[in-house]
Amino acid sequence: MVKRGGPTLTERRAEELRMTIAHTAVEIFVADGDTSATVERIANAAGIATRTFYRHFAVKEDVVQPLFRHSASLVIETLRTAPEGDDIVDTLVAAWTSAMNDGVLSPFDRRLLTLIAESPQYRLRWLEADDELCDAVAEFLAKRLGRADHPLSRTLPAYLVVQATRHIFMQWVTTSTDEDIAELLRAGLSTVLDGVAAGLPAAARE
Structure with missing residues (x-):
């Protein structure tokens, strides 16, 4: 079996998307002055579906x-x-x-x-x-x-x-x-x- 080197392209893209969602979420948190923004609001601001958010984060706090x-x-x-x-x-x-x-x-x-x-x-x-x-x-x-x-x-x-x-x-x-x-x-x-x-x-x- 050939040992994998680093993450695959798919894995890198998934991590890039998670980082994009994370940055979107914290920008909202800081602007609001609290962490009460809903997943739906974060997903809309990030340009993704709510189900996509939950595909990458089990709960909102994981963002x-x-x-x-x-x-x-x-x-x-x-x-x-x-x-x-x-x-x-x-x-x-x-x-x-x-x-x-x-x-x-x-x-x-x-x-x-x-x-x-x-x-x-x-x-x-x-x-x-x-x-x-x-x-x-x-x-x-x-x-x-x-x-x-x-x-x-x-x-x-x-x-x-x-x-x-x-x-x-x-x-x-x-x-x-x-x-x-x-x-x-x-x-x-x-x-x-x-x-x-x-x-x-x-x-x-x-």
């Missing part, structure tokens, strides 16, 4: 998943291609700000993240997307920290890093602070990694 997948792919690519000599925290900050323009979150994206953070069902999609990043972060940290033998030394730092970044972003977008998100991430991640290094069981540090 943001293509955007989170895209952001996650940028995070993973940044971690995997970062030069080994680069500072760990700087690389993590660069990864989580990779979807921003020059490290700055646009007013549109900030309003969107605020809406998502304030809606339990959409916030759950954010959590699910972040959880899928744990393996890539664990792989990155294991290479840099050299503590991959003990299960906790591989999974705990990655879990804490991912949870910390989401918490920092959620606090940042919902408090309307003017603080630099990169600096907040840098301070938070430094604290997390310092704490993990000091708090792991002795067996995990050997």
Whole structure:
């Protein structure tokens, strides 16, 4: 059997359509200031039938998943291609700000993240997307920290890093602070990694 390389043309077109629908939906959400727009309204604005929407998304809240997948792919690519000599925290900050323009979150994206953070069902999609990043972060940290033998030394730092970044972003977008998100991430991640290094069981540090 010949091993497939990347996604097929049909798969790429389907993902492009999902992304188009996602962009249409979030533009409506931000314009409205809430996420109450119906599937029918989103489908009409995207120029598709309602049944086409449901062919790609099981429920309305899933419409943001293509955007989170895209952001996650940028995070993973940044971690995997970062030069080994680069500072760990700087690389993590660069990864989580990779979807921003020059490290700055646009007013549109900030309003969107605020809406998502304030809606339990959409916030759950954010959590699910972040959880899928744990393996890539664990792989990155294991290479840099050299503590991959003990299960906790591989999974705990990655879990804490991912949870910390989401918490920092959620606090940042919902408090309307003017603080630099990169600096907040840098301070938070430094604290997390310092704490993990000091708090792991002795067996995990050997």
